[in-house]
Amino acid sequence: MATGLVTKEQLLENMRASRDRFVAAVAAVPEADWSEGRYEEGWTARDILAHIASIEWTYPRIIDLADKKEPEPKKQPPTPRPPGLGDYNQRQVAKRAAATIPELLDEFERNRAAAIAAVEEAGEDLLREPVRSAGGVEGTAAEVLNYLAVIHLDGHLDDLRGTS
Numbered sequence: 001m002a003t004g005l006v007t008k009e010q011l012l013e014n015m016r017a018s019r020d021r022f023v024a025a026v027a028a029v030p031e032a033d034w035s036e037g038r039y040e041e042g043w044t045a046r047d048i049l050a051h052i053a054s055i056e057w058t059y060p061r062i063i064d065l066a067d068k069k070e071p072e073p074k075k076q077p078p079t080p081r082p083p084g085l086g087d088y089n090q091r092q093v094a095k096r097a098a099a100t101i102p103e104l105l106d107e108f109e110r111n112r113a114a115a116i117a118a119v120e121e122a123g124e125d126l127l128r129e130p131v132r133s134a135g136g137v138e139g140t141a142a143e144v145l146n147y148l149a150v151i152h153l154d155g156h157l158d159d160l161r162g163t164s
Contacts, residue, residue, distance in 0.1 A: 006142040008124050012116060018150040019112045022052065025157050026105050034101060038159050046101065047093045048160050052153060053104045054092035056111030058134070059149050060118035066129035066141035115149060 006014070026049060034046040043051070096104060119127070127142040137144050 005140070006127075006146045008119065008122070008127050008142065011127070011142045011146050012119055014146055014150040015112070015116050015119065018153050019109070019116075021157060022108070022153055022160075023105065025160050026101070029160065029162075033162060036162060038162060043093070045160055045162065046104075048156050049101065049104045049108070050093045050096040050099065051089055052156060053099075053107040053111070054089075054096060056108055056115060056149075059111075059115035059145060062131055062133060062141050062145050062148070063118050063122050063126065065131040065133075066122075066126050112149075115145075119145065 029045055034049075035044050037043070038045055038048060096107075099107070122141070127145075128140045130139070131141050131144050132138045133144050133148060135148075137147050139147070
């Protein structure tokens with residue numbers, strides 16, 4: 001569950017700041033380190049970048065959930081990783097196996113810009129609507145977006161740098 005009331009302006013500030021931290025972290029990874037393993041599952045620094053690039057497109061859909069344009073995901077008991085989510089992530093990373101680091105970064109930046117634009121267009125009332133993401137994160141739309149686009153992304157920064 002996402003916690004803490006997040007205003008539209010705080011969310012936008014957080015999303016821009018996390019974007020900047022992520023872009024700086026990507027730029028700081030030496031070329032030779034992109035193929036180094038980072039996780040027990042075998043993900044490399046490059047795979048982490050592909051994962052982040054691959055999920056950014058989903059964030060504007062959180063606003064659609066709040067606006068009831070998207071059907072609510074089925075209620076399931078909360079789990080750290082819902083069944084199938086790891087498979088989804090693995091498939092998305094595999095789809096990007098041939099992409100270069102600049103292409104993955106470009107995908108991230110395009111999708112983050114679209115997510116920021118969606119938040120800019122959304123009203124404060126809409127951002128206060130309760131939602132549940134496909135991954136099981138619940139809270140107001142602003143809280144869920146802050147968790148997914150900021151906290152989740154920041155959680156991968158040390159992994160990307162190889163300092164966790």
